[in-house]
Amino acid sequence: MxxxxxxxxxxxxxxxxxxxxxxxxxxxxxxxxxxxxxxxxxxxxxxxxxxxxxxxxxxxxxxxxxxxxxxxxxxxxxxxxxxxxxxxxxxxxxxxxxxxxxxxxxxxxxxxxxxxxxxxxxxxxxxxxxxxxxxxxxxxxxxxxxxxxxxxxxxxxxxxxxxxxxxxxxxxxxxxxxxxxxxxxxxxxxxxxxxxxxxxxxxxxxxxxxxxxxxxxxxxxxxxxxxxxxxADRPARISFRLPEFLGASLPVLAGAELTLDGGKVTVQTLALQDTLTDLLGWARHHGIALGALDARSASLEEAFLAxxxxxxxxxxxxxxxxxxxxxxxxxxxxxx
CATH class of the missing domain: 3.40.50.300 (P-loop containing nucleotide triphosphate hydrolases)
Known part of the structure; x- marks a missing residue:
């Protein structure tokens, strides 16, 4: 402490x-x-x-x-x-x-x-x-x-x-x-x-x-x-895996940028809490379990490199x- x-x-x-x-x-x-x-x-x-x-x-x-x-x-x-x-x-x-x-x-x-x-x-x-x-x-x-x-x-x-x-x-x-x-x-x-x-x-x-x-x-x-x-101006990141049966079906998240690599989805957003809330609401509505879900703010290292x-x-x-x-x-x- x-x-x-x-x-x-x-x-x-x-x-x-x-x-x-x-x-x-x-x-x-x-x-x-x-x-x-x-x-x-x-x-x-x-x-x-x-x-x-x-x-x-x-x-x-x-x-x-x-x-x-x-x-x-x-x-x-x-x-x-x-x-x-x-x-x-x-x-x-x-x-x-x-x-x-x-x-x-x-x-x-x-x-x-x-x-x-x-x-x-x-x-x-x-x-x-x-x-x-x-x-x-x-x-x-x-x-x-x-x-x-x-x-x-x-x-x-x-x-x-x-x-x-x-x-x-x-x-x-x-x-x-x-x-x-x-x-x-x-x-x-x-x-x-x-x-x-x-x-x-x-x-x-x-x-x-x-x-x-x-x-x-x-x-x-x-x-x-x-x-x-x-x-502050660096995007936060959310990542997760979608079930195989969804294929390339992705949620629509306002103001966020989504990329799909295999079954892994990466989301970049400047409004982490709002985007995460929308994502979890979408997953609950469709009964989808988001595998390996991880959400984090931008780090100083990411900001420094950028x-x-x-x-x-x-x-x-x-x-x-x-x-x-x-x-x-x-x-x-x-x-x-």
């Missing part, structure tokens, strides 16, 4: 306006982010989604203060996260796609090094326990599994009790049990007032956790809103130049 959240002000703690980010120079450069606008309110979880190369990571790096924008403005907690990094960094936590911690240090030693450069750090043992690594405190980083390394990355991001938490692909490499535990921890942090900006390729994760989300393609935000708002496909046809992404983008790793020297 999701932890209840206290009432909170609607202050925007992340404000991105007309953000651009360009790699390289001249005609050979790559325009990775092209005019992104988004806001994240205090205490909400905002998910930034997109296909590979959509510009999510490039956008995140600017918001986190790790890189300067080519154009536009970014404010985190009212400040420029790049130019005023010294003021912003103590109030945020960052979990990158890869931590890059020294393999010969234990998890506890890594925590102590990181805590020594973190303002107001919580006890290292507490941070490790939060992510389920308390029993692995004395294990060297290089001996941790991939999922345990991701949890260590999260523990270090939480050391400073951040007001704003950036999570870049936090569930990568986690088994289902560990993923569920991380989700619950994120819910608890949000309930305590922490603002979370998340990127993920697991659409179920965004659907489960996000208050609002944005989908990027080709360096731009193509849609944004709550999960319900994003999927939106990405539409955006790709309308605005094909640029081909990246040969200019390499720096590896996205956290270095010990980058701590506050």
């Amino acid at each position: 999701e932890t209840s959240r206290p009432s909170r002000p609607s202050e925007d703690v992340i404000e991105v306006t007309d953000l651009h980010r360009h790699y390289g120079g001249g005609t050979s450069g790559y325009h990775a982010v092209r005019g992104v606008d988004l806001t994240v309110r205090r205490g909400e979880l905002f998910a930034l989604l997109g296909t590979n190369g959509a510009g999510k990571t490039s956008t995140m790096e600017v918001i986190e203060g790790l890189a300067a924008p080519t154009g536009g403005t970014v404010r985190v907690l009212g400040r420029d996260p790049y130019k005023e990094r010294a003021a912003v960094r103590p109030r945020i936590g960052v979990m990158l796609q890869e931590g890059g911690f020294p393999g010969d240090l234990t998890a506890a030693e890594t925590g102590r090094v990181w805590a020594g450069m973190t303002s107001g750090a919580r006890p290292v043992t507490e941070a490790l326990e939060l992510v389920g690594l308390g029993h692995r405190a004395n294990v060297r980083v290089k001996q941790l599994s991939g999922g345990e390394k991701r949890r260590l990355d999260l523990a270090m991001a939480l050391l400073g009790r951040p007001e704003v938490l950036f999570l870049d692909e936090p569930s990568t490499g986690l088994d289902p049990e560990a993923r569920a535990a991380v989700w619950q921890l994120v819910r608890e942090l949000r309930a305590q007032g922490t603002t979370v900006l998340l990127t993920t390729h697991y659409l179920e994760e965004a659907e489960e956790l996000a208050d609002r989300l944005a989908i990027m393609h080709g360096g731009q935000v193509v849609t944004a809103g709550t999960v319900a708002e994003v999927i 939106i990405a496909s539409e955006a790709a046809h309308q605005n094909p992404p640029q081909a990246p130049s040969a200019t390499p983008r720096p590896a996205r790793r956290r270095l010990i020297g980058s701590a506050r």
Whole structure:
């Protein structure tokens, strides 16, 4: 059950306006982010989604203060996260796609090094326990599994009790049990007032956790809103099997699109309840049993794939130049 959240002000703690980010120079450069606008309110979880190369990571790096924008403005907690990094960094936590911690240090030693450069750090043992690594405190980083390394990355991001938490692909490499535990921890942090900006390729994760989300393609935000708002224009689906003796005889359902494949009927509709009511009434009137009946609303995955496909046809992404983008790793020297 999701932890209840206290009432909170609607202050925007992340404000991105007309953000651009360009790699390289001249005609050979790559325009990775092209005019992104988004806001994240205090205490909400905002998910930034997109296909590979959509510009999510490039956008995140600017918001986190790790890189300067080519154009536009970014404010985190009212400040420029790049130019005023010294003021912003103590109030945020960052979990990158890869931590890059020294393999010969234990998890506890890594925590102590990181805590020594973190303002107001919580006890290292507490941070490790939060992510389920308390029993692995004395294990060297290089001996941790991939999922345990991701949890260590999260523990270090939480050391400073951040007001704003950036999570870049936090569930990568986690088994289902560990993923569920991380989700619950994120819910608890949000309930305590922490603002979370998340990127993920697991659409179920965004659907489960996000208050609002944005989908990027080709360096731009193509849609944004709550999960319900994003999927609102996508048809729901009803499927069932008709008895063989009916052959191709199908019900007439207003406003719905029916397809028949063998004995299986698929119905797409924007009015799921009305269409399902009409279908069941038709089946009852004719004394027909609908086999393998299944009805469901559109999922975020279906909406994402449709939106990405539409955006790709309308605005094909640029081909990246040969200019390499720096590896996205956290270095010990980058701590506050």
